Amino acid sequence: MSARCDHDGMDPGRRAVLKGAGMGLAVAFLWTAGMGPAVAGMSARRQDADSAAAAADGNPPFVPNAFIRVDADGKVRLVMPTVEMGQAIYTGIAMMLAEELGVGLDQVTIEHSPPNDALYGQALLGGGQITGGSTSTRGQWQVLREAGAVAREMLIAAAAAQWHVEAAACSVARGVITHAPSGRTLGFGAVANAAGKLPQPAGVKLKERKDFTLIGKPLRRVDSPDKVNGATLFGIDVNVPGMKFAAVRTSPELAGTLGAVDETAARAIPGVLDIIKLDNAVAVVGNNYWIASRGLEALQITWKPGVNANLDTQGLIDALKRSSQDGPALVGRKPKGDAPAGGKRVEAEFITPMLAHAPMEPLNATVHVTPGKCEVWTGTQVPTRVVAEAARLCGIPAEAVTLHNHFLGGGFGRRLETDQVEQAVAFAKQVAYPLKVIWSREEDIRHDRVRPLYFDRISATLGDDGKPVGWHHRITSGTVLGRWLPGGMGKDGMDSDAIESAADLPYVMDNVLVEWVRHDMPPGLVVGWWRGVGPTHNLWVVESFIDELAHAAGKDPVAYRRAIMAPGSRPLGVLDLVASKIGWGSALPARCGRGIAVGSPFGSHVCLAVEVEVTPQGIVKLRRAVAAIDNGITINPSSVKAQIEGGVLFGLSAALYSGITLEHGAIQQSNFHDYRNLRINETPLVEVHQVQSDEAPGGIGEVGTAITAPALANAIFAATGIRLHQMPVAHTSLAQPDALKQVADTGNRGEGVA
Amino acid sequence: MIVLRVNGEDRQVDVPPDMPLLWVLRDIVGLTGTKFGCGIAQCGACTVHLDGKPVRSCQLAVSAVGDRAVTTIEGIGATSEGTKVQQAWLALDVVQCGYCQSGQIMSAAALLARTPHPSDADIDAAMSGNICRCGTYVRIREAIHQAATGTPAGLQVIVDGSPA
Numbered sequence: 001m002s003a004r005c006d007h008d009g010m011d012p013g014r015r016a017v018l019k020g021a022g023m024g025l026a027v028a029f030l031w032t033a034g035m036g037p038a039v040a041g042m043s044a045r046r047q048d049a050d051s052a053a054a055a056a057d058g059n060p061p062f063v064p065n066a067f068i069r070v071d072a073d074g075k076v077r078l079v080m081p082t083v084e085m086g087q088a089i090y091t092g093i094a095m096m097l098a099e100e101l102g103v104g105l106d107q108v109t110i111e112h113s114p115p116n117d118a119l120y121g122q123a124l125l126g127g128g129q130i131t132g133g134s135t136s137t138r139g140q141w142q143v144l145r146e147a148g149a150v151a152r153e154m155l156i157a158a159a160a161a162q163w164h165v166e167a168a169a170c171s172v173a174r175g176v177i178t179h180a181p182s183g184r185t186l187g188f189g190a191v192a193n194a195a196g197k198l199p200q201p202a203g204v205k206l207k208e209r210k211d212f213t214l215i216g217k218p219l220r221r222v223d224s225p226d227k228v229n230g231a232t233l234f235g236i237d238v239n240v241p242g243m244k245f246a247a248v249r250t251s252p253e254l255a256g257t258l259g260a261v262d263e264t265a266a267r268a269i270p271g272v273l274d275i276i277k278l279d280n281a282v283a284v285v286g287n288n289y290w291i292a293s294r295g296l297e298a299l300q301i302t303w304k305p306g307v308n309a310n311l312d313t314q315g316l317i318d319a320l321k322r323s324s325q326d327g328p329a330l331v332g333r334k335p336k337g338d339a340p341a342g343g344k345r346v347e348a349e350f351i352t353p354m355l356a357h358a359p360m361e362p363l364n365a366t367v368h369v370t371p372g373k374c375e376v377w378t379g380t381q382v383p384t385r386v387v388a389e390a391a392r393l394c395g396i397p398a399e400a401v402t403l404h405n406h407f408l409g410g411g412f413g414r415r416l417e418t419d420q421v422e423q424a425v426a427f428a429k430q431v432a433y434p435l436k437v438i439w440s441r442e443e444d445i446r447h448d449r450v451r452p453l454y455f456d457r458i459s460a461t462l463g464d465d466g467k468p469v470g471w472h473h474r475i476t477s478g479t480v481l482g483r484w485l486p487g488g489m490g491k492d493g494m495d496s497d498a499i500e501s502a503a504d505l506p507y508v509m510d511n512v513l514v515e516w517v518r519h520d521m522p523p524g525l526v527v528g529w530w531r532g533v534g535p536t537h538n539l540w541v542v543e544s545f546i547d548e549l550a551h552a553a554g555k556d557p558v559a560y561r562r563a564i565m566a567p568g569s570r571p572l573g574v575l576d577l578v579a580s581k582i583g584w585g586s587a588l589p590a591r592c593g594r595g596i597a598v599g600s601p602f603g604s605h606v607c608l609a610v611e612v613e614v615t616p617q618g619i620v621k622l623r624r625a626v627a628a629i630d631n632g633i634t635i636n637p638s639s640v641k642a643q644i645e646g647g648v649l650f651g652l653s654a655a656l657y658s659g660i661t662l663e664h665g666a667i668q669q670s671n672f673h674d675y676r677n678l679r680i681n682e683t684p685l686v687e688v689h690q691v692q693s694d695e696a697p698g699g700i701g702e703v704g705t706a707i708t709a710p711a712l713a714n715a716i717f718a719a720t721g722i723r724l725h726q727m728p729v730a731h732t733s734l735a736q737p738d739a740l741k742q743v744a745d746t747g748n749r750g751e752g753v754a
Numbered sequence: 755m756i757v758l759r760v761n762g763e764d765r766q767v768d769v770p771p772d773m774p775l776l777w778v779l780r781d782i783v784g785l786t787g788t789k790f791g792c793g794i795a796q797c798g799a800c801t802v803h804l805d806g807k808p809v810r811s812c813q814l815a816v817s818a819v820g821d822r823a824v825t826t827i828e829g830i831g832a833t834s835e836g837t838k839v840q841q842a843w844l845a846l847d848v849v850q851c852g853y854c855q856s857g858q859i860m861s862a863a864a865l866l867a868r869t870p871h872p873s874d875a876d877i878d879a880a881m882s883g884n885i886c887r888c889g890t891y892v893r894i895r896e897a898i899h900q901a902a903t904g905t906p907a908g909l910q911v912i913v914d915g916s917p918a
Contacts, residue, residue: 086851086888104914220847220911227852228840228859230787230827237786245781270770288781289790290773360791360799360853360887409789409853410887441792638847638911642893646850649889672796672885680891681878 041123042066042081042139044146045200049118056114062192064151064200066119067097067144069111074175074189076101076108081120081140082131083112083381084223085359085411086646087701088639089136091221093144095635096137099214100148100207102172103188110222112405115383126485131381132416132529134602134699137635141697149204157201158194159186173213209633209694218638223407235379235406236364236438243366243434244273246427247292249299250281250447252666255306255524258282262300269295276430283427289438308522308665313453316662317351320455320519324476329515330492332499336510339461339470346552347459350541351726353659355451355530356667356675361409362444363420366436367428369394374401374425375434379408381415389418393425412650413529416484417449442670449528450660450667452477452521456541466553467564471509473502473542476517478527493518500534501601501706502542506571507564524665531650532706535601540655540727543597543710548723557596557714558584570695571598574607574628577689582609582626591615592623593718597710602699604631605691608648610684610711614719618735620656622684625711627704629688632695640700644688647704653678655709659728676730756816760785761829771817775809776800778816779826787827787856791885798884801857802826806833808864810883827856835866835901842901847911850888858884862898871902 044065054063060077062070069077078097084090090110098105113120113129121127124139152172159177160167163184170179178185209216226232251257257280266272266284271291276283282301286292365378367390374394380386383405391398408415424437439447454477461470479495481488489495495516503514521527530536550560558579565572575598578584582594591614598607611624627644634640657676661668669675713724720734758765760783767782779785779802788811791799795810802811803825830836839862842848849855858881865872865880872880877898886894896908 086849088847088850106914218847218909218911220844220913221849223852224844224847224849227849227855228843229831230785230856232852233786234853236790237780239784239786288769288773288777290777290781293793358887360789360797360851360885362790408851410851412887438790441794638909641909642847642850642890645892646889649891650887653887653889671794672792673794677885677887678889678891679882679885680894681882683891683895686892 041121041127042119042143044143044150047119049116053114053116053119057111060192062151062155062196064154065147067147068101068151070151070155070188070192070195072189072192074187074192076103076175076188077111078108079111079113081113081129082122082136083379083405083408085131085381085408085415087643088221088636089131090223091219091639092137092635093140094222095214095219096141096144097148099212100145101152103175105214105219105222107175108222113383115387115403115405117384126488128382129384130416131411132413133533134701134703137697138603138699145206146204149206150200153201153204154195154198155188155191157198158191162186162191162194215635216637219636221639232407234361234409235366235377236361236409238366238377238404238406238436240366240368240377240434240436243436244285244287244431245289245292246283246285246435246437247289247296248281248283248423248427248437248439248443249296249301250423250443251303251306252446253303253306253308254665254667255308255522256280256665257304257306259302259304261302265298265300266295269298274431275299276427278423278426281423283437285431285435289436293440306524306665308524311522311525311665312663313661316453317455320453320476323517323519324455324457324474327517329474329517330494331513331515332494333503333512333514335513339511340463343461343463343469344552345459345461346549347457348545348548348725350454350456350458350544352454352456352537352540353727354453355654355658356445356448356660356669357412357414357530358445358448358675358677359408359410359412359414362439362441363414364436364438365421365424366434367424368434369425369429372396372400375404376401376421376425377404377406378421379406379415380418380421381408381411382418385418386421389422390425393422394429412531413533414448416529419449441672445669445671445675446667448660448667449526451530452480452527454537458541458545460545460549462549462553466555466560468509468549470511472513474515474517475499475502475538476519478521479518480527480529480533482518483526484529497534500538501599502538504600505542506569506598506600507546507561508566509564531647532601532702535599535702535706536651536709539597539599539601539706540709540713543599544713544724547595547710547714547717556585561598570605570630571600571607573691574598574605574630577628577691578607578609578626581628581687581689582611582624584609589613591719593715593720595711595714595716595718597707597714599707601706602703604629604698604700604703606630606703606707608704608707608711610708610715612712612715612719614716614734616736616739618733620716620729620734622652622682624685624687625652626687627689628691629700629703630691630693631698631700631703632693633697634690635697637690640690641688643700644704645686647702648686648708649678649683651705651708652712655712655727656729659731758783758816758819758824759821760824761826762832767816769816772815774812775802775814775816775819775824776811779811785826785828789853789856791854796885797854798857798861799854801860801884803830803860803864806864806867808861827860830860830863833863835863838901839863839866839897842897845900845906845910846893846897846908848890848893848897850890854884854886858886858894862894862901865898866902872898
């Protein structure tokens with residue numbers, strides 16, 4: 001998909017935002033800057049592409065816009081512009097539409113949208129039909145309510161015309177239009193046909209917040225019922241008549257290629273149908289996925305080494321360090337005035353590892369290529385990109401590609417990529433039947449488009465009162481944005497994502513210099529969006545370092561932060577709330593500690609305190625996690641709470657255990673035994689406190705993850721005195737030396753210590 | 755030909771005896787509610803019941819099932835524990851992406867069948883084999899307590915919210 005934003009468009013926005021540091025900069029906000037009228041975007045009104053979309057959707061009598069269909073029997077169907085991957089956006093979207101339309105959530109059915117940038121493009125992400133960047137609610141909050149209101153006004157107008165009464169005397173609730181003075185009522189179905197022939201109202205009035213009947217209530221997710229009885233169809237569950245199953249192996253060395261393949265043993269397995277190849281991968285096709293997997297195991301494959309044969313993690317880290325030293329560095333935030341002379345100087349280096357997404361549903365796509373056509377069944381965050389890639393690979397126009405999108409068994413950014421679907425199309429082109437290609441968990445992890453590796457140097461000068469009077473943060477990394485949405489890069493080459501939550505600090509400081517050094521990864525090592533994106537990295541560095549400064553200044557970490565935050569600011573509000581809820585400052589047992597972190601990513605404000613115990617053997621036990629979230633107007637408090645709960649646990653998994661490492665250019669991790677995930681027995685008590693606010697809605701899906709690592713690292717410091725400068729925690733020994741010696745001694749005595 | 759009793763119905767399947775039950779259910783019988791997550795019994799997404807006991811179907815050869823009754827997520831609602839668990843899951847909106855939830859619900863229903871009033875430690879022991887990447891563990895714990903006791907144990911969601 002071509003990026004639709006003006007190449008020069010980002011800089012003014014970035015500079016404008018950076019002037020107001022602390023306002024809550026977000027990638028999405030930046031991407032909107034400077035974009036002209038050519039940007040596609042959702043509209044509450046009828047658009048050119050609407051009639052075709054409605055025709056494909058059964059031609060219902062009333063289709064006021066791309067989101068609402070009212071059938072003759074009164075059934076209301078809502079079309080979801082973005083995709084559901086667990087974040088409860090289908091529920092949020094339905095609530096925004098239904099609030100103004102005047103129906104209950106129990107009265108609507110939900111449909112996935114077809115791929116269509118013109119109807120469902122997210123203006124906050126350059127106009128593409130993309131679910132990511134915690135933008136869905138932020139980007140749709142106005143348009144979806146307006147879409148509901150437009151539909152309601154037309155339905156009312158149709159009823160009023162039938163009754164020969166004033167529209168203003170009619171009201172709507174639960175799908176019924178009522179004329180109170182006469183007591184007459186009509187259901188939506190009875191006026192759907194007439195409403196469909198009416199002109200759209202010039203203007204509509206949206207409800208005031210006090211009149212909301214749905215928004216702000218903890219409504220049940222619209223996708224819950226099918227998800228508790230196994231009825232939900234994910235991409236992997238598709239059953240296309242005549243389909244066969246493929247198991248795939250791609251060159252373990254990233255950028256390696258396929259050499260000779262001995263197929264003898266595989267072909268001897270009953271049910272193995274075909275063996276098909278690409279430059280860097282081979283697939284075995286079988287009557288079912290297990291047969292295909294057995295066939296794959298039976299292949300004798302020779303891989304040809306590529307350019308990464310000597311690549312390992314330490315080499316990459318060393319290369320980043322050299323780039324950090326040598327530059328060139330792009331400036332993301334310029335200091336005001338000169339750095340004061342003297343003062344106590346504190347400096348640190350941070351290493352942030354690559355991470356896999358590992359969504360529970362392994363990547364998969366079912367593809368049927370026929371002459372001049374291609375049909376794809378999958379779950380994707382970028383439907384129109386999937387269509388474009390399938391069309392490109394098949395050499396056919398996009399109109400000849402049919403995409404059936406599904407519920408996503410987790411995304412976390414992995415399904416913002418089309419690589420697996422592209423591979424499936426390339427394989428399916430070689431066979432006549434529909435082909436379901438499933439990546440094993442091992443393939444899923446070994447061929448992830450990983451979260452970038454980062455190297456940070458950060459330093460500060462403290463004034464006499466211990467407050468920072470100078471701050472210099474230099475980030476070195478590859479770029480996701482530069483590949484994924486090149487038009488989103490600044491004209492000076494700056495990657496706004498790389499500096500998000502680093503350039504915009506919640507602290508009042510003038511002398512702040514934030515820089516980014518671009519260090520491209522080697523071919524084949526493609527870096528991708530990972531839940532929380534830039535802020536997940538930067539908040540861990542910044543909030544760990546602020547903690548370090550507090551201790552260097554001899555101050556309490558909460559008091560220190562409070563002293564450098566603007567009075568009355570929203571981040572200060574969540575900081576104070578968490579400190580109070582966790583009982584900050586109260587006594588804890590030995591080797592227990594609390595850590596705190598605060599930030600303003602994705603247009604929301606979040607604070608998290610984590611309480612840990614670190615055993616003498618160095619095992620981290622999570623005791624409590626207390627979060628406060630100020631995300632402006634809340635559509636569904638249950639969903640917001642769930643996203644913070646889950647986001648924090650996702651962040652804790654990564655911080656404690658996860659790191660992707662390379663040897664000979666291949667990812668060393670492969671499955672949940674060596675790419676660990678937090679389990680329920682390791683989960684702390686989690687409390688989420690929500691701030692009531694009238695501000696515009698902020699993003700929520702990534703906020704909890706982004707704030708977690710520093711809170712954990714700061715808690716570990718409080719418990720042990722060990723300051724972490726590298727993630728994950730598992731890479732640093734937190735044991736008391738004598739405690740490990742005791743274990744070893746016990747072991748030597750052969751008393752059965754495992 | 756192997757005969758499996760799945761959710762109370764006999765199913766004849768013509769498959770190799772070493773084929774894992776997971777793939778027999780998904781690709782042959784056509785019950786896709788049971789999920790593939792890791793293939794090595796690390797994640798629990800493939801959990802089903804054999805005579806009411808939870809097993810990881812990705813590691814269970816179909817020939818090892820014998821005449822034991824197979825219950826999957828599609829059939830668990832017919833048991834009293836399954837109903838309670840599903841109702842609690844709905845009341846607390848446990849699910850997020852939902853992909854692991856078939857396995858979570860199967861493990862939880864089996865727990866309640868053998869331990870009607872589980873402690874937190876019982877929950878840890880019974881549920882630690884089920885990974886959730888979305889991180890729904892907080893609500894899973896609450897929902898199991900709620901299913902066991904019938905007492906609300908967390909933020910209860912409402913189905914509609916419109917005034918009557």
